[in-house]
Amino acid sequence: MTPYRRDGLEAHPDRDFPDYKSTRLRHPKEPLVVLRDPETELTQPVLGAGPIGPLDDNLTRQHPGEPIGERIIVTGQVRDGNGIPLSDQLLEIWQANAAGRYAQAEDAHPAPLDPNFSGVGRCLTDDRGFYRFTTIKPGPYPWRNHDKAWRPAHIHFSLFGTAFVSRLITQMYFPGDPLFPYDPVMKSVQDDAARRRMVASFDLDATEDQWATGYRWDIVLRGPEKTLFEDESGMQS
Amino acid sequence: MSVQRLTPSQTLGPFYGFALPYEDDSIIVRDGDLHVTGSVYDGAGQLVPDALIEILQPDGRGRFHAEGFHGFGRCSTRPEGHFAFTTVKPGPVAEGEAPHLAVIVHARGLLLHLHTRMYFADETEANATDLVLNAVPEQRRHTLIGEATEDGVRFDIRLQGENETVFFDV
Numbered sequence A: 001m002t003p004y005r006r007d008g009l010e011a012h013p014d015r016d017f018p019d020y021k022s023t024r025l026r027h028p029k030e031p032l033v034v035l036r037d038p039e040t041e042l043t044q045p046v047l048g049a050g051p052i053g054p055l056d057d058n059l060t061r062q063h064p065g066e067p068i069g070e071r072i073i074v075t076g077q078v079r080d081g082n083g084i085p086l087s088d089q090l091l092e093i094w095q096a097n098a099a100g101r102y103a104q105a106e107d108a109h110p111a112p113l114d115p116n117f118s119g120v121g122r123c124l125t126d127d128r129g130f131y132r133f134t135t136i137k138p139g140p141y142p143w144r145n146h147d148k149a150w151r152p153a154h155i156h157f158s159l160f161g162t163a164f165v166s167r168l169i170t171q172m173y174f175p176g177d178p179l180f181p182y183d184p185v186m187k188s189v190q191d192d193a194a195r196r197r198m199v200a201s202f203d204l205d206a207t208e209d210q211w212a213t214g215y216r217w218d219i220v221l222r223g224p225e226k227t228l229f230e231d232e233s234g235m236q237s
Numbered sequence B: 001m002s003v004q005r006l007t008p009s010q011t012l013g014p015f016y017g018f019a020l021p022y023e024d025d026s027i028i029v030r031d032g033d034l035h036v037t038g039s040v041y042d043g044a045g046q047l048v049p050d051a052l053i054e055i056l057q058p059d060g061r062g063r064f065h066a067e068g069f070h071g072f073g074r075c076s077t078r079p080e081g082h083f084a085f086t087t088v089k090p091g092p093v094a095e096g097e098a099p100h101l102a103v104i105v106h107a108r109g110l111l112l113h114l115h116t117r118m119y120f121a122d123e124t125e126a127n128a129t130d131l132v133l134n135a136v137p138e139q140r141r142h143t144l145i146g147e148a149t150e151d152g153v154r155f156d157i158r159l160q161g162e163n164e165t166v167f168f169d170v
């Protein structure tokens, strides 16, 4: 088994982050037990989730009408920590509608539901590791963490990578959101540069004339330590 | 090709229930004879009704990626904090390893998911020599061993506090 890289793992948040109140009773207090290069966790899960439907990557076409909101394209490349593009990667995304309301019964935010928007998407990366979703820009929404708590607009992302240890669930944010300084979830990532890596950029190349603005968001998943071959050639064949 | 910095993790939040579950997601093996059930508890002993459990395992002979076998399953603990998988008992992955399931716990309030494992109570001999179990302090080892039930195994996960489940830095 090729060991997986451990450098850069400090980019992840601490599980104990008191400003985000729900972490209080949900983080282990005992030390984690170190497990090095375990075969099971270094295996790549093969997902039994079935084929991706033709409309799964277009969240604006899943209902008879158009959802309300700012139509956007979100695209980017998925690579591992060695810079190798990851093809055939399953991405699952979910998000609130333009008014900041999730299509889930428990969401009690008194903002309108949109009958034309479910807010769930799936796709596979192409042979160069690129994904692309068409959706609408989600609205910010309130939560009960503290007084006047509002989450900055975000899209939830789930990816698997090349091993169980590469698993990532995260959130993509939009550039220039004024709520960033007040959001403990985002601030749980304490390194500035790491926090910026969760923010997409406006992308003119991904923007479509008379149709949708484009955002670029690249994702990097934990990868194996480099093999000798890759070190020598500096390239992936 | 150059070194790339990792995208940080964030919680899956409270509202994933309309998105991440899929049909038969908790059936790792259809008509499998092993039923793994359990509950997730927080540090106050309350059920965690918004966690998501994911399992990766080899087939009955210890093989990953065998023909027709994917070995991955997912189960939300919504709405009450319980999960249930249908599968088969895995074989040992390598000589000297005890059979186990690799388990990931995601939850609202968990900014970075947790890795744990479930071992089997009827594998006393293999468990006694398993390197991973032996790296766990003896008094905590029991938190990784599923409890036999009438039709399977019960594996409760305690995120914090008394009998806190052993989680791995992997």
Ligand SMILES: [Fe+2]
Pocket (backbone or CB within 6 Å): A096, A151, A154, A156, B013
């Ligand atoms: Fe959210």
